[in-house]
Amino acid sequence: MELFQNILVAVAVFLSLRFLYVKFFKKDKPSDKSCGNDGCGC
Amino acid sequence: MTIADLIKGDKAIITSFIVDDIPLKLIEMGCIAGNSVELVQSAPLKDPLYLNVNGTFLAIRKETASQILVEKI
Amino acid sequence: MSELLKIALIGNPNTGKTSLFNTLTGLNQKVGNYPGITVDKKTGKCKLSDTTTAEIIDLPGTYSLNASSEDENIAVKILSEKENSNYPDIVVVIAEVENLKRNLLLYTQVKDLGLPTVLAINMQDIMASKGISIDIDALEMELNTKIVLISTKKNIGIASLKETLLAYKSIPLKSCNISSTSVLKDTSLNKKQKQHKDTVKRYQFIKEALENNYKVEIHRAKGFRTKLDKVLTHKVFGYLIFFTILFNIFQALFSWSEYPMELIDSSFAFLSDWTKGNLPEGGFTRLLSEGIIPGIGGIVIFIPQIAFLFLFLSILEETGYMSRVVFLMDKIMRKFGLSGKSVVPLISGTACAIPAIMAARNIENWKERLITILVTPFTTCAARLPVYAIIISLVIPKGNSFLGMNNHALVLMSLYVLGFAAAILSAYILNKTLKIKSKSYFVIEMPNYKMPLFKNVFYNVIDKTKAFVYGAGKIILAVSILLWVLASYGPGKDFNQAETIIKAKYTHLDSDDLDSKIASYKLEHSYIGTFGKFIEPSIKPLGYDWKVGIALITSFAAREVFVGTLATIYSVGSEDEATLMEKMKKEVHLDTMKPVFDFPTGISLLLFYAFAMQCMSTVAIVKKETNGWKWPLIQMFGMTIFAYIIALASYQILH
DSSP: OHHHHHHHHHHHHHHHHHHHHHHHHSOOOOOOOOOTTSOOOO | OBGGGOOTTOEEEEEEESSSOOOHHHHHTTOOTTOEEEEEEEOTTSOSEEEEETTEEEEEOHHHHTTEEEEEO | OOEEEEEEEEEOTTSSHHHHHHHHHTTOEEEEEOTTSSOEEEEEEEEOSSSEEEEEEEOOOOSOSSOOSHHHHHHHHHHHOTTSTTOOSEEEEEEESTTHHHHHHHHHHHHTTTSOEEEEEEOGGGHHHHTEEEOHHHHHHHHTSEEEEOBTTTTBSHHHHHHHHHTGGGSOOOOOOOOHHHHHHOTTSOHHHHHHHHHHHHHHHHHHHHTTTEEEOHHHHSSHHHHHHHHHTOTTHHHHHHHHHHHHHHHHHHHHHHHHHHHHHHHHHHHHHHHHHHSOSSHHHHIIIIIIHHHHHHHHTTHHHHHHHHHHHHHHHHHTHHHHHHHHHHHHHHTTTOOGGGHHHHHHTTTOHHHHHHGGGGOOSHHHHHHHHHHGGGSOOTTHHHHHHHHHHHHSOOSBOGGGOBHHHHHHHHHHHHHHHHHHHHHHHHHHHOOOOOOOOOEEEOOOOOOOOHHHHHHHHHHHHHIIIIIIHHHHHHHHHHHHHHHHOOSHHHHHTHHHHHHHHOTTSOHHHHHHHHHHHHHHTSHHHHHHHHHHHHHGGGTOOHHHHHHHHHTTTOTTHHHHHHHHHTTOSSOOHHHHHHHHHHOBOTTTOOBSSOHHHHHHHHHHHHHOOOOHHHHHHHHHHHTSSHHHHHHHHHHHHHHHHHHHHHHHHHO
């Protein structure tokens, strides 16, 4: 039971790390940037 | 005279623009030569200006308003 | 056999497009994302008949297709790329009776794209009172399409609209006869000039098309609106009214959220205890009861506050009042590098910075928008309140001093004011230092006043709340899990033999107290605890010890985690706040034997939390909205360093 629980913890940690990695480090597709109507200040 | 010179209640016709790069959005909202413009209200500090342009009620900054030439009617 | 039609819905803002979308799709709506850009993708399903269902995509409200912003870009993309999966079978352009002239600009542009285009003219219910009459048949000829008169408010014409949509194959596809090709071929003009000229030609066409088919009895049209405008934009009353409304909103916010928040708090505490007691012992059960459930609880508890604030803001927006506020505030805001349109983000920031920063999307001027995004997190968001509450209770003397106002309430209000002041001041500084060229360009439509349609308000509140729950929530949960792991496991013998060590040391304690002591010891020797001790020298000058240091670190998941962490550190079994406060009062620095949570430290902590950027969720949204790491990192380091300095100074001065 202890082992099973530890596996679940490991899975939770892995999923969290992967989620944060994707959220913060995934490269957004190159897109038309929104800069309003007055030239690009991005 | 420009839109910025209008007094509350004044009605005018847009004749032309001083600079070439009036925001396109303004034009799309009907601010083009030949259309009517009326000053509905100016904000407490005379900026922005609350206008009725060709039936559309909108507000623009004084800076932009001073680039639009009008003829009072 | 069921057919799925793809229908795109497009129209000017303030035409009731959202109402129509809501009417057609009800709760079958989804908000997604277009990859790579910050525009929401709204889709929904609608049953047109027994055999046909439609998937309706709600394109962003826009005045034209001359792509100059992300909103317009995506609309053009979807309506012209035939291979794109989003390419629709039919387009519905929604217009409304009062601004038909202007609404038709978009219509003519859409019609030119060659799709079956239906024109839905909304607000049929006010035609009589405004003296407006439209010859639909004649107009259908002029505009070469099918027109349906509807009223989303009174639910008129919807069935007729559905019928027209089902018969889409019979709609003529020829574009309107507007000599635009000559403009396109004119090589003497640059792109902008072409668009300008093209727009003028379209307006000419519209003028002629409406000449005999659209009549307005002018003196009927105004009246109520002008009178109301006079008062609401008055140079004195306008502001008074606005601030009174604002004040009342905040009061209502506080009192309305109190009960739901207590309810949610105790429910989650119960759930956590229940889980611990009823699931088999082990790492995952502990993760669940100490990390995941409190983590989710920490998100859910703010839903009442956020929902209520957006309820109020939404109502103000729906009535048309918000535009008047923007109008009143623009000149003042510009002195600080902000726009009148920054008002909504700044106010929204008092609930949560995530939907607030997203609300800055309608600021046309990039510099003003950027500054708004950068300073909004200074406003006192809901998550700071639990931290403020406990520190204030600890170090601020009870009683009424200034003007008979309760001391605690006074300090809390001051912190709110401080937040706003910091936002405005840093905006001012950023404005002077950031060398970003952008034209001061500002256009806002002043829509007619109308009674808020609660359906729309409701959907808007759901929308914004979801933004918080999913946007912030997922990050908070993920970080909570990781922090729990770092706080529950530690390097070395000290941690692993915690139980033995404590039991040997405290032979006389009962099992509950023992458990608390063990938990506290474990935390001290966990990874986070070790890190807390590591940073202690750098936070001692601020009046904090390593225990507070741990709580500061865990606050990066969500600020309110501060309180829960302290509870664990001071070995308070359950999150009994009274007990926690007792323990905190008794905490002393081992070297000086003076209390840890004295007045100087309290103030230092309050100021640190007021200014530090601790919210990872905010960092994520700023990265998204500014398309990169540069600004969120500058913001995070800038704010935190500023917080550090202020906290340092205040502690040293008061000490």
